Amino acid sequence: GMGVAxxxxxxxxxxxxxxxxxxxxxxxxxxERAYYLVSPAQAQPPVLAAFARWLLGIAKGDLPAP
Structure with a gap:
């Protein structure tokens, strides 16, 4: 009852x-094989927004992987 993946x-x-x-x-x-980050349409909590920015930076190669 929480969603679909x-x-x-x-x-x-x-x-x-x-x-x-x-x-x-x-x-x-x-x-194509791909990964997706999906979240509700309303404004994201700050921690989720920060995670999304970090993940996008890793995926684009702008940030070093941990």
Whole structure:
């Protein structure tokens, strides 16, 4: 009841087996491999906004990886 994520099933096999997570749509997603940071449309809490800026900096190569 908290949302939907697109994630390879092999990463959540235990959660699927236990019923903690369910498959919302069994149709496979076709496309480029990518990562996404998704958040609500309303204003982000400062900590989430800072994390998003940091993550974008890492992804763009502007910041050194930890």
């Amino acid at each position: 697109l994630i390879p099933p092999l990463l959540i096999e235990a959660e699927l087996a236990s019923g903690e997570l369910v498959v919302a749509c069994a149709r496979p997603l076709r496309g």
